[in-house]
Amino acid sequence: MTPPDNKTIPLLDLQAQYNSIASELEAATLGLMRSGQFIMGDTIAQFESDIAKYLGVEHAIGCASGSDALLLALMALEIGPGDAVITTPFSFFATGGAIARLGATPVFIDIRPTDFNLDPAGVRRFLEGMDTRYEALGVHPEQVKAIIPVHLYGQMAEIEEFLAISKTFSIPLIEDAAQAIGAKQAFTNGRIVSAGTEADFGCFSFFPSKNLGAFGDGGLITVRDPELAEKVRILRLHGSKPKYYHRMVGINSRLDALQATILGVKLKYLDSWSANRHEKAAVYNLLFTEAGLVSEAPHCWTKDCSENCVWDGNGVILPTETVASNGGDHIYHQYTIRVKNRDAVAKGLTNAGIGNSVYYPLCLHQQECFSDLGYAGVEELCPNAVCAANQALSLPIYPELSENNQRRVVKTIGTLLA
Numbered sequence: 283m284t285p286p287d288n289k290t291i292p293l294l295d296l297q298a299q300y301n302s303i304a305s306e307l308e309a310a311t312l313g314l315m316r317s318g319q320f321i322m323g324d325t326i327a328q329f330e331s332d333i334a335k336y337l338g339v340e341h342a343i344g345c346a347s348g349s350d351a352l353l354l355a356l357m358a359l360e361i362g363p364g365d366a367v368i369t370t371p372f373s374f375f376a377t378g379g380a381i382a383r384l385g386a387t388p389v390f391i392d393i394r395p396t397d398f399n400l401d402p403a404g405v406r407r408f409l410e411g412m413d414t415r416y417e418a419l420g421v422h423p424e425q426v427k428a429i430i431p432v433h434l435y436g437q438m439a440e441i442e443e444f445l446a447i448s449k450t451f452s453i454p455l456i457e458d459a460a461q462a463i464g465a466k467q468a469f470t471n472g473r474i475v476s477a478g479t480e481a482d483f484g485c486f487s488f489f490p491s492k493n494l495g496a497f498g499d500g501g502l503i504t505v506r507d508p509e510l511a512e513k514v515r516i517l518r519l520h521g522s523k524p525k526y527y528h529r530m531v532g533i534n535s536r537l538d539a540l541q542a543t544i545l546g547v548k549l550k551y552l553d554s555w556s557a558n559r560h561e562k563a564a565v566y567n568l569l570f571t572e573a574g575l576v577s578e579a580p581h582c583w584t585k586d587c588s589e590n591c592v593w594d595g596n597g598v599i600l601p602t603e604t605v606a607s608n609g610g611d612h613i614y615h616q617y618t619i620r621v622k623n624r625d626a627v628a629k630g631l632t633n634a635g636i637g638n639s640v641y642y643p644l645c646l647h648q649q650e651c652f653s654d655l656g657y658a659g660v661e662e663l664c665p666n667a668v669c670a671a672n673q674a675l676s677l678p679i680y681p682e683l684s685e686n687n688q689r690r691v692v693k694t695i696g697t698l699l700a
């Protein structure tokens with residue numbers, strides 16, 4: 283990755299992060315290499331214990347990736363053909379892919395335009411049998427065996443309401459917290475909860491670009507119920523316990539000791555890095571506002587409203603912090619604005635040497651591999667997600683990003699919108 287200079291502003295600068303803790307990382311990895319213990323063992327046990335403490339959970343189990351964490355949660359629930367799992371259409375592919383890989387049917391319910399997260403009101407309507415539009419797809423509320431909200435871009439979906447839904451309908455809840463380690467939300471009783479710690483399962487990714495990133499793939503699954511936790515531990519080792527005796531068919535999904543070593547070093551810095559990202563987000567908000575580039579979100583985008591996205595303004599809509607008002611915390615894995623002529627703006631930024639990315643340009647229900655689910659044949663079921671896929675644009679954000687470079691990003695967008 284190119285280091286930042288006057289010409290280039292990368293979307294993320296992992297080199298700068300490495301340089302800031304290089305000696306610690308190098309000493310720790312050298313120790314691991316000399317130990318010869320590369321699979322499981324003390325390093326994994328130590329990391330699992332450290333991260334369980336950080337998250338405030340009983341059971342935190344390392345695995346090979348965030349995608350596998352989702353798969354393992356669904357496998358532990360024995361989800362398979364004939365079952366349905368509700369999730370968001372506006373996420374990384376793994377969220378829907380894990381469901382489909384087990385032969386179950388993903389049910390994509392629309393997002394809220396404010397925070398891009400799965401709309402609990404829409405989920406409730408579907409489970410109450412009030413949303414008859416899905417009948418054309420042949421999926422029914424009784425088939426639903428799990429719900430997977432995703433905490434997109436580092437901001438938690440409304441987990442308190444999802445927990446209430448999970449309880450009312452006795453459907454297990456899986457938090458896809460791949461992008462949200464350390465994000466917080468306040469419950470109505472004032473309790474502050476952390477992403478991926480309240481539901482039956484929490485799934486995390488340590489993909490290098492994540493706020494807590496490994497030097498390759500890695501993942502983690504938190505589990506509330508001790509028996510299900512034990513099942514996940516067995517499933518990640520091919521379903522064997524004791525070794526070579528298989529009670530179930532699992533997968534090979536261990537977290538590497540080398541990755542756990544790196545993550546163990548980085549974990550100490552995670553909160554300060556995320557706080558730093560938060561500060562950078564506030565700087566962007568100020569700069570966009572001072573430059574007169576901010577459009578107001580439509581009034582119908584209130585928390586409880588799931589009206590279709592109708593925003594068609596000329597400026598940008600800043601990321602909405604739905605969790606902040608009552609003490610929650612967005613960790614800004616991504617700083618994502620909305621802008622109308624998104625593709626042209628993205629191209630203009632790239633031409634100016636400014637990194638940017640579109641997460642995600644095509645919704646899951648519109649992917650070719652899911653065409654047999656039938657979403658194309660019925661009225662648009664997820665208009666807010668489709669609108670977000672056309673307007674979302676993620677800008678450079680990382681602790682080492684300089685204010686001068688942030689000014690350049692905003693100025694360039696101003697020029698492109700003029």
Ligand SMILES: Cc1ncc(COP(=O)(O)O)c(C=O)c1O
Binds near residue numbers: 432
């Ligand atoms: C929302 C979401 N879910 C799941 C995953 C899968 O994680 P991994 O890449 O570690 O398999 C990702 C990773 O990008 C993600 O962003």
